[in-house]
Amino acid sequence: MAGIGFALSKLRSQNNLAGHSIATGHAIMITAGPWIVIMIGLALISWLGVPLVGAEMTTTFRVLVIYCFALSLVVTAPIALELNLRVSAELFERRFDRVHGIYAGALGVTALVTVVLAWLLFAVIIGLDMPTATAATFCVLQVSLLWLTMSMVAAIRQYTIVTTGFTMGLSVSVVLGLSLASLGYGVAGLLTGFGAGLFLAFSILHGLIIQTFPGRVYRLTDGIGALIAHPMRSRTFVIAGLSSALAVWIDKLVVWQSYEGTAIAHGLIHAPRYDVPMFIAYLSIVPLMSVVSIWLETDFFTAYRKYRDIVHSGGTLRHIDAQRTAITWQTTNTIFSAFVVQIAISLVLALAGPWIVSLLGMGLETLQVLRLALIGAAFHFLFLACVGVILFVQYARAYFFLQAVFLVLNGGLTYVLLANPDALGLGYVIATGAAAILAYGVMVNTLKVMNRLTFVDNNPAVAG
Known part of the structure; x- marks a missing residue:
């Protein structure tokens, strides 16, 4: 993540409150952007949604988003660490043209693993109806892609656009989600609207990354194949990334399975x-x-x-x-x-x-x-x-x-x-x-x- 230091240093070096505040604000979005957006979005939809669609629907939506968030972290943590290790090595060797292919391959692997695991969780294990399971899978996919993209955003200095992208995505998530639910699409509508806002934020960040690291456009299968063909930079870091994601959620999983767990x-x-x-x-x-x-x-x-x-x-x-x-x-x-x-x-x-x-x-x-x-x-x-x-x-x-x-x-x-x-x-x-x-x-x-x-x-x- 060393690439973000230059812009933040420039902001922080301004000997005034505005420079320090802006640097801190951008750092919050860089380090925890998806988490902040999701938590604020959940709070707004819960607050505004109860009068519109009822407490039961908003509670179901909130729990499903938490499930999406947990699954996305478990999937993306090891992939993001491997991506960062490979990209750092290429940047150190000044092989900038290879970054695009590595990033594209990581996106492909993330999307494939996320969709398979999300569908298995929501459609098979939990047994949601087809529209809700599809919407939940779409939502967790957007969260996963957003997390992976954030691991690359550190190399981009256009922090105003990054922060603006999250703000726009949050606005779309709340407005579109509540609109679809009000029109009778229920929890599936809330999830679809919420995921659409996250997709907007991802698209903005993805565009910045492609602009910063241009390269030949690979077919999805080529990108995934190239990523898998090369040995991992560090199996230890990849396993550690998976452990770190599980460590954050393990206590919740334990509590959910205890007498404290409530079924809705x-x-x-x-x-x-x-x-x-x-x-x-x-x-x-x-x-x-x-x-x-x-x-x-x-x-x-x-x-x-x-x-x-x-x-x-x-x-x-x-x-x-x-x-x-x-x-x-x-x-x-x-x-x-x-x-x-x-x-x-x-x-x-x-x-x-x-x-x-x-x-x-x-x-x-x-x-x-x-x-x-x-x-x-x-x-x-x-x-x-x-x-x-x-x-x-x-x-x-x-x-x-x-x-x-x-x-x-x-x-x-x-x-x-x-x-x-x-x-x-x-x-x-x-x-x-x-x-x-x-x-x-x-x-x-x-x-x-x-x-x-x-x-x-x-x-x-x-x-x-």
């Missing part, structure tokens, strides 16, 4: 007492996570590039280690300071829990879960920030280890603590706390062994 239309299961507080908690870390992303793509990238330049220019070991030490100090200080700020934000929101519950019309039974979720989200922020640094320097084994540990902890502790209904959400807090502390330690160790990573592990001449 079509046999769909959700857990309102757990789902809503968790999504609010996730939203609470987005602003500061975007700030950390700006730092990663600007200050950290600049320092890391200087370190690599010293290495490749034949600098002395003393100069190399001095720069590595400076990076270590800057990184640990920045990450820890950001974590302290996030803890303060979570505590303030936790104290304001009764007001939030009342404002959103949530039951008082969600208050305790919300407070636990907010504390857990602060640790989740620390975990994400640390693994972000580890991913940046491409320490595959450490990244996979941390994602696997978080997956096991989040699923296992949530399951064990479900024995006590009053402890709902505590499993997530303990899991994120343990994973965050471990991730911080692994990140510090990663920075200590950065010389080995640079000279040996990530050196093509040595790795073969």
Whole structure:
């Protein structure tokens, strides 16, 4: 993602509030654009849809979109990591003409896998009627393509168009979805309209990518074949990407299958007492996570590039280690300071829990879960920030280890603590706390062994 740093640096270097605000806003869309659009869209449709089409229809729609979101992340996370590794290698070798084919092949693989799995889930396992299953498959396809495209947007500097594209897509999703539902198309209409808005956002971003990396137009089968024919850049990263997506959702899946799960239309299961507080908690870390992303793509990238330049220019070991030490100090200080700020934000929101519950019309039974979720989200922020640094320097084994540990902890502790209904959400807090502390330690160790990573592990001449 190092390509986004230049534009963000230019914005952030403006010594005024507007420059910093715009940079932060663009970073939010770059790091969590689809997630933000989907959550805001769900909130707007739920708020506006109840008077128009009723609470039952909007609830069914909301649960199906959550299913779409979860499935899309599981499908695209490993593909996006492999795409980024291949594109980064081609850009490093200045083979810009190959990026188009790699991107097209990744889109083809993503579309094929998404459609097959989505149809299996919605039509076969859940057993939705044909129109609703088709609309749900269309919706999850758009989310998957949007996630994959966002992994490439980092190389594009036209951030105003990116943010505008998401805004336009969100508007179309809400207006068209509610219009089709009001005309009698029901949940299928809501899903189709929602997916159409996501398709608009995807089309805008896709056009920017094609314009930035022009190339020969491949047949879909050729693009997929070329992608599959070449060995993966890193099987460890691909498996780690799948683990990271599952780790985020494993606690929800466990809770949905417990006594907290509530069945609605079509046999769909959700857990309102757990789902809503968790999504609010996730939203609470987005602003500061975007700030950390700006730092990663600007200050950290600049320092890391200087370190690599010293290495490749034949600098002395003393100069190399001095720069590595400076990076270590800057990184640990920045990450820890950001974590302290996030803890303060979570505590303030936790104290304001009764007001939030009342404002959103949530039951008082969600208050305790919300407070636990907010504390857990602060640790989740620390975990994400640390693994972000580890991913940046491409320490595959450490990244996979941390994602696997978080997956096991989040699923296992949530399951064990479900024995006590009053402890709902505590499993997530303990899991994120343990994973965050471990991730911080692994990140510090990663920075200590950065010389080995640079000279040996990530050196093509040595790795073969």
